[in-house]
Amino acid sequence: MIAVLTGDVINSANYxxxxxxxxxxxxxESLGSNPExxxxxxGDEFQVRLNASEALQTAIRIKAQLKRRKGMDVRIGIGLGEESYRAAKVSESNGPAYQASGGVxxxxxxxxxxxxxxxGNAAADTGMNLMLKLASDFMDDWSPVSAEAILKVLQSPGVSQEQMACELGxxxxxxxxxxxxxxxxxLEELxxxxTKQYLKSIR
Structure with missing residues (x-):
């Protein structure tokens, strides 16, 4: 099982x-090769193919990366499933994961x-999407400085607050x-x- 992220940048025209x-x-580029x-x-739309276990954290990393700029955000649909055809370009690959990502x-x-x-697992997806909807209440409101702090935590698991303070001045x-x-x-609980409940329930 793989994951496919399909997204677009919100308010990209303002920057x-x-x-x-x-x-x-x-x-x-840290996730794989372009364009495979x-x-x-x-201009501001993207698609990413990656391991299912990394999908949600990657989506949130992208969100935190972009929200470091005031007013900017991102929409991302995550599709999980099989890949029936892998092309030289991810946009030309196909399978249930790609179709699910585009649909959502x-x-x-x-x-x-x-x-x-x-x-494709309606029961599991309903519960997980409710959690994402509730989590969006605080993630959508991240300030640029909060988004930057979250990004550092996600990029460097285990980084101490002292190290972060030094890097951020x-x-x-x-x-x-x-x-x-x-x-x-x-966010860490989500x-x-x-990874520990949702993915196991859909395999």
Whole structure:
């Protein structure tokens, strides 16, 4: 089973592409090869193929990366399933995971949501998507500084608040406040549930 992320950047027109596109490409390059594993097309849309266990954390990393800029955000539809055809370009590959990703992504705008998933297991998906909808209440409200703090935690698991404070040039207490406001505690519980319960339920 693989995961496919289909997404688009919200309010990208408010920023020059060079201010955010380089960072997004750098993040995607850490996940695989272009264009076999990821592509950016039509300016601000993208698709990524990756291991199912990494899908939700990667989606949230992308969100945190972009939300470091005020007013910017992302919509991402995650599809989980099999891959029946792998092409030289991820946008030309096919299978249930790709179809699920495109289907859920197409619904996001109409439902005014930023992050949902689909695996074909209706019961498991309903519960997981409710959690994502509730989590979006705080993730969509991340300030640029909170998003930056979350990004550092996700990129460097185990990093201490003291290390983060040194890198950001702020006090450790300020790092603690930013992570608390960003609800890191709930985010970690969500990611744990995704990998330990949800994925097992759909395999």
């Amino acid at each position: 020059p592409p060079e201010s955010w596109l380089v960072d997004l490409k750098s993040l995607l 594993d990821w592509e950016i097309y039509r 992504f197409d619904r996001l705008r109409d439902e005014k949501l930023h992050l949902q998933l689909s695996s 702020i006090q450790q207490s300020a790092v603690s406040q930013r992570l608390s406001r960003a609800r890191l505690d709930l 990611l744990s549930y995704y």
